[in-house]
Amino acid sequence: MQVLLTTITRRRNGSIGRKTETISCNTFRIGRDTKDELFLPDHRIPYNLATLREGVDGFFVEAEGQNDIRLNGIITKKSQLKAGDTLGIGPYEIKIEESTPDVDLRITLELIHPMGDDVEELLSRSTLTIKTLGVTKRALSWTLALSIIVAFLILPILDATFDAFDSFGKVEVSDSKTMAISRNNRMNFDVSWHTGEMLDSHKFFSNDCGVCHTKPFIMVENDACIACHQAQHGHIDKVTFAKSELNSTRCATCHTDHQGPDPVRATQQALCSSCHMDLATKENKARFANVSDFGTDHPQFKPTIWINASTGTRERVSLDDDPRENSNLKFPHKSHLNAKLMRNPRTGKQEQLVCTSCHLSHMDGQFLKPVSMEEHCSDCHILSFDPGNPQRLVSHGQPHLIEQELIEYYSKLALNGLVNDASAPKVLRRRPGTVLNEEERMEALKWAKYKTKEASNYLFSANQCGSCHVVTVNPEKKALYSIAPVKVTNIWQPHSVFHHGKHRDIECKTCHDADSSLHSSDVLLPKLEDCRECHGGQSASNKIPSTCISCHVFHNDEIALMAPEIKRK
Incomplete structure (x- = not known):
């Protein structure tokens, strides 16, 4: 709605000043919060005092929380507004004016009860500066600096390096359980260095920082990660792309710890697009097209299909090129979805087949089970x-x-x-x-x-x-x-991940035009434009924000292990 706000200021010489502004908003909030549409910088006004909304029968004002408002001198919580009403907001007075065709609401604001000199008198009698305390800024600065160095640097180093405080307040105990409790309750000065809770999967070595932090004051190196995660595959072939900057990228760039108990997977689009937005320039041997954002800069899908099932030839073909799959199978979807043409020879009755008559999902809901003759x-x-x-x-x-x-x-x-x-x-x-x-x-x-x-x-x-x-x-x-050998594609896009279970609320025909398909060579996959009807890029506000890892994985099982030289445990 459009609100025309006129602020009236009465000067000491008797003149009157007017300031007019137009505010566009869904709700007109009033209070001392800087986010309020009508910001009233007066200590006598609460934060988020009231909200003005447009309803079916006109405009309404409602006090928030335990606050009250005055409407025409009467204290109330909620009321409908009409032209000529006066709304009392602390020392301010808001008058509702007749609306005009160009705006939805016209209001006039005026400060009726100024604060006067009370604030200045209070400040003059208050001690609000360091100088009035009798301490110089230099002395206080040095004291605080030395305290920080001792408490957050020297003591943690002594504690972690020399166990200097193990004997502090030590009590001789013979019970192993009591000893464990005493050890856990010891004074730990390096707790100030802890940046947050560790992952649940890492908590079994949470008291041994050296597992990850092998070198003091140096960020966690890849060798520390690979020492445990030995079965992790890489992202690119180090032989083909020997000079790629990705070979020197730290694991912790994407996988961070001390962020809570659940695994944190980096979702920032820039981590991928920094290379893939100009991949041809960075790596002339790369076989993938440039991409930077799913909503605005993404190539057309290229499913991997059987070009010749007899010879076992597969190829990636863009959906823009109208790909045809040669699977050596004859199957018209259109005929099988027509109940008039489907008669069960065992019962003699016509049957209406649906997609799930043949296409059933695995237990994980991601992929579909292969269709079999017997079943x-x-x-x-x-x-x-x-x-x-x-x-x-x-x-x-x-x-x-x-x-x-x-x-x-x-x-x-x-x-x-x-x-x-x-x-x-x-x-x-x-x-x-x-x-x-x-x-x-x-x-x-x-x-x-x-x-x-x-x-x-x-x-x-x-x-x-x-x-x-x-x-x-x-x-x-x-x-x-x-x-002729039959080979039907089961996973059409092996370089991406599509979860059918997460799309179960959408009808199959929304994405797969099987009703009109007369040949099994038809590739019934949705194009990029179809997915963009619901999905946008990372910054999309009116669609589902989708980043690179929404559909792609970084660690590729087809690539060699990140550290094959490390002997398996």
């Missing part, structure tokens, strides 16, 4: 081949074994006389237990071989395996059919 597809895609025995299935994922399974199945039927097919040779429809001669046996196995080929042609047809897989016919090889 997610086999209810509809049944690998049966014999109408007379629909419960008999062939194995999935092992095409080279299918022909063997089929020949074994049909050979058993033929040799045992268990065939109920009226079109089968008579020898196969005999009574069980009848002994076959060699000619009959060969005829039975010939039928089994024929049925095996017939079933193979059916299973590897476009309506069965071919509906999802790339099937190749191999007439000159032992196995008649082969399936």
Whole structure:
């Protein structure tokens, strides 16, 4: 709201001065606090005395805390204001004026009861300077300086170096428990050097400062950290980037202690952007693009996809280039999300599939479990081949074994006389237990071989395996059919971290346009612009502030250990 404030000053010569200013605010606070919109520098005024707000029916004034206000001479806590009202605030008087179209509220402020000479008289009778105490500034300065040197430098050094005060007030005790209590209650002069509470994970050596502070008056060195954290990987390859300034950066630049019991992870964007904002200039061998802020200066996402699953070729491709993944899998999301096209062959009923029908998250909620044929597809895609025995299935994922399974199945039927097919040779429809001669046996196995080929042609047809897989016919090889290897990307951006669990309140289709996807080659990932609808840079005020470590990790497991020369414990 817009408040027009006019301050009236009455001078001794009888003239009147007026000062006008316009204040823009949501609430109009009144008091002696410098943050108040109406700052009244008078000791008789409390801090945050009252607040003036705009409501549905006009403006209201409300006293804060235990304070009171005077409205038209009546003491009150809260009241509605109208033009002509006079608000008493200590020695001040505020008058509500008629509003104008250009402002929401017009008020006039005037000091009615000045303090007079009472303050000056009180100050003249008070002792407020060092000189009046009879002590010179020089003597007091030297005394304080020497006291600080003794108390905060000499005594801590003597205590930590020579244990000079171990025997001070020492009491002979024989009980180990009493001795421990006495040791913990001893006089410690170096406590003034403690900068704060240590991490919980470091408290087991909290009484041994030398574990980290190996050299007096020198900041903690990396060797002290690596002595314990031996399995920590680095950030860059020291061989490729031998001259990088990062190789000389201290661990404590990002990982600080004495800041409380919980681990403190450096989140300042500048720690990363100081190098990555001009990475090409600093390191000409770097393969990453420059970046300084997620909200204003970040390259388009580059997922790592299968360019050729048959040869095992993967590549990082920008989403701006419309990447296509060649996983050797055929899967139209749009068809599977259409209930009219989805009929469960076991029940004969139509089913509405949703994202979570196939895509389930791990227990940690970060990544999704891989989709498997047995768990997610086999209810509809049944690998049966014999109408007379629909419960008999062939194995999935092992095409080279299918022909063997089929020949074994049909050979058993033929040799045992268990065939109920009226079109089968008579020898196969005999009574069980009848002994076959060699000619009959060969005829039975010939039928089994024929049925095996017939079933193979059916299973590897476009309506069965071919509906999802790339099937190749191999007439000159032992196995008649082969399936192209399927490789579907599970972690699309291995150089970043995305936690699905933290985004569970958002519908999947908000980021993944699966409803319109007809090909499995579609890379259904949101672009940078989609993430920026909710996330901004470190200084964002109207979005979620997101720094580099919101999505990236510093210590890369693909990089060598920070100190491989240190022998593992």
